[in-house]
Amino acid sequence: MTNMVQAAGDELSNLVGAAYETAVAEGALPAGAAAVGTIEIPKDASHGDYTSGFALAAARQLKLPPRKIAEQILPRLGLEGSYFKSAEVAGAGFINLRLADTWYRQVLSSIEEDGETYGSVDEGRGKKVMVEFVSANPTGTMTIGNARGGVLGDALASILERAGYDVWREFYVNDAGNQVELFARSLEARYLQLFLGDKASGIPENGYHGEDIVTLAGIFRNVYGDRYLKADEAERRQVMMEFGLKYNIEKMRADLERYGITYDEWFRESSLHESGYVEDTIRILVEKGYTYEKDGALWFRVTDFGAEKDEVLRRSTGGYTYFAVDMAYHRNKFQVRGFDRVIDVLGADHHGHALRFKKGITALGIDNSRLEFLIMQLVHLTRDGETVKVSKRTGKAIALSDLLDEISVDAARFWFNSRPNTHLEFDMGLAVRQDSENPVYYVQYAHARICSLISALALEGAEVPASSGIDASLLSTEVEHELIKQLSQLPEEVRLVARELDPSRINRYLIELAARFHRFYTSNRLKGADPEVLSARLKLADSVRAVLENGLKLIGVSAPVKM
Structure with missing residues (x-):
């Protein structure tokens, strides 16, 4: 690792x-500088490979x-013997340094030694983290939005594992509540219509009117x-x-597996109701005095915790709201399962x-800094400049399965993992x-x-050498x-993804x-180069191959040997 x-950076700081301590001991500088100052990598390579701002940070203290x-x-x-070969003072007092051959060789050695785990960091230190993603309503087909959320969640989970977290992937199945009742009534209406035609009762106005319900009714009849x-x-x-x-959930599971996504658990909302956990969670809020009744409904005073408006927990008709169930679900995540x-x-x-929800969970005694959201923007499908709304194969609104019939899983995963906080034109x-x-x-x-x-090159007798067998000074x-x-940046990218929740950093890194x-390949000859130069450049090329494979694997994309 x-x-x-x-x-x-750590060595430069030391x-x-x-x-500084030597300068103090020799009387060249006064004691008392507690500031370490910043260690940075300059954007402009002419300013060196690393720069220290120690002098600027210490100036006020030392006067x-x-x-x-x-x-x-x-x-x-x-x-001498460090990762740096030279240093100079620049500008107002920056110390700019250039890396030595030792550092460049060590990068290649690290890639060789770490192998498939190269890029790993210990940012997570074994902490348990749950990534809940997709969680599409099981009353219909997987949408393009689900397709994007699936990739972002799965890629983020993989990168968090590489960052040292104990990761759990979860799909939350909304198999209870009003939408499920409407789903059953809509399916019932279509089933009856297959036998009774116009004599059968119609689908509820706010029910499900899509062709998928018609298809499902036919399967049920069969x-x-x-x-x-x-x-x-x-x-x-x-x-x-x-x-x-059951049919829709299994279809979702199959579509997601085709997409390269599997879960540790498909957690059912109904289990929260059956166990009494939703009711118990609401009781806690009532006993703490965070609720009130209005117009026959039970309200949660989320404004006490900084939200702009309160939320209904139990409707006047008696059913629990999505907000109430979500409170119970997250209480389960933190306080029962210990994430x-x-x-x-x-x-x-x-x-x-x-x-609002993040503010509200503090009422349950949960530190809301432990709950984070990756909010993704919408997807706009185009083909050659034209908006695409229907599948070529089905002639219906494009679902995940339709999309994968037209483009590869690799292409879908790479594209959908791009910049989650902006609208994506695919x-x-x-x-x-x-x-x-x-x-x-x-x-x-x-x-x-x-x-x-x-x-x-292997056919010509040139094998990839071990890093210890090359002269790094020839990579000059x-x-x-x-x-x-x-x-060298892959471990840093993994660390930053874990902090910023932006898995698209890996896409940009790989590009x-x-x-x-x-x-490099255009400007540095391999075939015909002197044997030692060829050996060093071949090792460098193979290191790139290994890191490309590692990075692509992190976002669930294959690394083909031939194209």
Whole structure:
């Protein structure tokens, strides 16, 4: 588990601290500087590979100009044997340093030693984190919004595992409440219409009118025939509800598995009701004095906790609201199952609910900083500039299964993992193109290109060497250094994703890594190069291959050997 970006930063901080202590001991600087200052990687490479702002941070404490402090630190930096080869004072008092060959070689060694786990960090320190995602209503088909949420949740879960968390993936099944009752009544109406035609009662106005209900009614008839035609209404609806939910949930499970997504648990809302857990949760709020009755309904005074409005917990008709059940569900997550951190992946339409809900759970004694949301924006499907609303295959609104009939899982996962906090324009035409304009193809092609290169050179007797067998000083061009620096960034990207909940950072990282490799391959000859140079460059290319594969695996995309 090696993070060479952090290793160099930590070493620089120690070097500067030791140099300051030496300067104090020699009387060159006064004591009393407690500020360590910032360690940064300059955006402009002409300012060095790393820079220390110690002198600027210590200037006020030492009552000296920062440049004078930096000039006393500089000659006392013990760079010999370190990751740095040179240093200089710049600007108002920055100390800029350049990396030594030792560091570049160690990056390649780390990739070799860590293998498939390269990029791992210990940000999570084994804490239990639940990622709840998709949780689509089981009364219909999986939508394109579900498709995006599925990738974002699954990729985030994978990256959190690499960041050292104990991760649990969960699908919350809404198998209770008013929508499920409407689902059963809608299915019942379609079933009766198959036998009675216009004589049968119609679908409730706010019920389900889509073709999927018609199809499901036909499947039910094929299984049971007219057995439930004259059955007791309550019995018929119960059987149909159970049949329909089971069928739809299994369809969802199959579609998601095709998409590369599996869960640790499909948690049923009905279990919260059957166990009395919802009722018990509301009782706690009542006993704490956080509720009041109005117009026959029970309200939760969320405004006591900073929300802009209160929420209904129990309707005047007697049923519990989504907010009430969600309170019980999250109490279960934190207080029963003991998750240290919970992340809910939600659509943009849930933003207001999420903010009020986060404030509200403090009423249950839950530290709401442990609950986080990844709010994703809408998806707009296009093909060659035209809006796409229906499937070529079915002629109906595009569902996840329809989408995967038209484009690859790899393309869908890569595209849907892009910038969750912005609206996504998904160009289905571009997603299947095999050129550099298609980002997933661009990254996968880089991996395949390296595999082909290694195979071709192997036929000529050039094998990929161990990192200990290369001369890192031969990887001396700016293009080679920039490529190795990009390789070193994967652990940092994993750490930042775990903090920022933005798995699309891995997409951007991989695109940049592929771009830097293509520049390296164009400007640095491998075939025909001197044996030692070839060996070093071949090791670098193979390191890129390994990191591309690792990164693609994190977001559930394959790394093809040939394209």
